[in-house]
Amino acid sequence: MLWACIHLPQLALDAVLRRTPDPARPLALVSGPAHLRQLHAVNEAAAQAGLKPGMRLSAAHALLSDVALVEHDASADARWQRFLAAWAYRHSSQVSAQWPGAIVLEVRASFRLFGPWPRFEARLREELDGLGFSHRIALAPTPRAARVFAGLRDGFAVASAAAMHEALARVPVRRAALPDRNGDGEAGERLHRMGVRTLGALRALPRDGLRRRFGSELLDHLDRLHGDADDPLACYAPPDHFDARIELGYEVESHQALLFPLRRLVGDLATYLSVRDGGVQRFVLRLEHEQTHTGVGVGLLAAEREPGVLFELTRSRLEQAAIPKPVVAVRLLARELPPFVPASRDLFDARPAQALPWPQLRERLRARLGDDAVWRAAPTGDPRPELAWRRAGVTDDALGAQVAPRRPPRPAWLLDKPVPLRNSRLRIVSGPERLESGWWDGDDARRDYYVIETSQGQHAWAFAPVGEQGNWMLHGWFA
Incomplete structure (x- = not known):
């Protein structure tokens, strides 16, 4: 070793x-x-x-x-x-x-x-x-x-x-951290005054005399120091949570003045997470006042441990929080520490160097705009275009896809409400796609949808009442 x-x-x-x-x-x-x-x-x-x-x-x-x-x-x-x-x-x-x-x-x-x-x-x-x-x-x-x-x-x-x-x-006995049976740590100084100046001279002395004068602790130390005896150490084991606190020493009333201690705390948290080879998904930044405190919760959709990402998210949450009283200390507590799986990337990734991966961009948007401001459109089982999607959480990827049937291509730009399409030179590209639905909720829809090319070369998604062509209602545009 x-x-x-x-x-x-x-x-x-x-x-x-x-x-x-x-x-x-x-x-x-x-x-x-x-x-x-x-x-x-x-x-x-x-x-x-x-x-x-x-x-x-x-x-x-x-x-x-x-x-x-x-x-x-x-x-x-x-x-x-x-x-x-x-x-x-x-x-x-x-x-x-x-x-x-x-x-x-x-x-x-x-x-x-x-x-x-x-x-x-x-x-x-x-x-x-x-x-x-x-x-x-x-x-x-x-x-x-x-x-x-x-x-x-x-x-x-x-x-x-x-x-x-x-x-x-050749090590001086006064610099060898020698123990003493009296517990005063002066064994090296006493040996020096006795004329024993180095560890080499100390080891040449009779062991029985050293034991009687200085105790067995000195001999055990010498044996372990030179590798002649095993040295059982109290090994460190990392704790299962992170708790760090910085006392400011002065009163702080602005968010800007809290960024320096915040960066230190988040950096220490990232170091701790790398030790555990894990990540953090939820933690609390506690702003301590006199006799009270204000908690700023930070929640992520997936485990993260990159210090820059954690700092940006925490700073965004902190800037949205009100500081009711002067802050005298800052404390960071993280108890939910799930395993961390790094995002996989291609060997020849063509993404620009400054581009953020989607998970990090998603978390930054949630921190700046709020938890409810970021969502995804998920398909539903209703065939009516205006009801064929729903708002879903950004991590809810499979629920809508499992119940939605396969449909013909849909336009990327769907209008909120259909509007009349007036163009004298229209050409039907494909269709019709018959849609009859809504009888169960009183909003019955009977339409024939077509892909139509306008005189400007645009591809529109339009419908007409069943059996009637000409009264076109525009419902969307294809890219």
Whole structure:
């Protein structure tokens, strides 16, 4: 096996920056009790102004008065780590997020699909950049070794056990994530003060003495780090629903200001759907106000997962919804996640590059015009032309066709009501087609229909009373 570790050095900060319209503005996360507020993390603009993690909030205001402050939510870190684990699940069936700030995934089995490691690594970095998360990536035969290497040097990769052992022997004990029986995580610092500086020197010490001084956890970690013992990981399993929320931090009263968080939410939903290899057919966009919320439902006729299509449909629905109160947060919930079947296309598709497939165009029209504004004309069993069709849903394709009998060709343009056809030079092309119907509803019709060519060369569909030619009534035009 080969394991890749994606180290996330500023997960909490990136989770805030990716939903901020202006990430270049100085921003800091704050934490701690009210009387001891301090900076938890700062972005690059704030760091250039002299702010740094651990600084007291009062000192930070003295250096930079207009810095944007966001409360650090520790529970959000775990939530975003699970989101990235879901993203990694689309590249490997074995993904673990058991270590804070890191995602590990088995990649050897994915080389046949994504190519060799350099190409696979470039793909991971490109997608992480698109998601808005800074990262460090390393590769090793064991997950713990990959985690250690990712914390030391970005891009480090070893594929053989011998090369891994050689590289681990030079790792400083303070950077090896060594556990401690006391739970304080200071085993590496204690070993360093004792004169044990590297993992190679640590492994040369007697195991019994290490066990008595540091506990069996240290030895288990060393064995799993070097591949001498199995390392059971808590593997990630994707949930069966999607629920994401963005707190705006300010009150929003216009639809336009909601488009940026909406795009992020829909993009995250599309990422989640690609992980499940499924689609979404119905979801709710919830606009949260103070103590209340407004729900905007989005329903599709068929499952979809293309982020651009989902965003356009949701935006159209949102623009039609009224915002009764200022919005302080946006939440997207999707629980109906049916299987997704991509639309089939010909190998040599002659359709223009910018043309929309019919299912996507249909959904866009429904979102802009309303659910009842898009329908199809379906045939019925009534032979009278004005009653030979009905309004049907756009997906109801088979019901009318099963009951309608086969008929001679009908004109593409059927008039609402027949009108007299006055032309001195008419020629009968075909006919008659006798129609006698309507006796059961009091609207009896007895007509002989003909296809007639006019003096201008047009083909008309006209009828005359049974047995009478000359008093033509025009009912439609052929293309």
